[in-house]
Amino acid sequence: MKCPYCSNEATEVIETRESEDLSVTRRRRTCTKCEKRFTTYERVEHVPLTVIKKDERRESFDREKLKRGIWRASGKTTLKAADIDRIVDEVERELIGGEGTEIVSKKIGELVARRLKKLDKIAYIRFASVFRQFVDIEDFEKELRKLQ
Secondary structure, three states: OOOOOOOOOOEEEEEEEEOOOOOEEEEEEEEOOOOOEEEEEEEOOOOOOEEEOOOOOEEEOOHHHHHHHHHHHOOOOOOOHHHHHHHHHHHHHHHHOOOOOEEEHHHHHHHHHHHHHHHOHHHHHHHHHHHOOOOOHHHHHHHHHHHO
């Protein structure tokens, strides 16, 4: 592993931790040259998933793009970065364990919305307003009534 600070290729693992579901390995490392510490994450690389967009375009599943979308919806709410990471991990795991490698974007949105609804209602409404494309205040009110 190359040091992100000095690009030295000699680093040592100080600590290793597995995630609860054993899907990710976290390693604390130290550089043998500059002695700075950094963290790396390892996960199994699965068959690439393809997302079918509303306009029928296809693009590769991008967990960072999903994470950014959830992050935007959860700005100034009680959600923490760890909550968002957990949602992305759970959704990705569910998609990988599904029937095929092509997923309709609507399914991804539903999986995220269901999890946000349990964690933070404000983040859920903000995410749903974009995902479900609320056109007017009536759409927003309908969704609010469902929450009550």
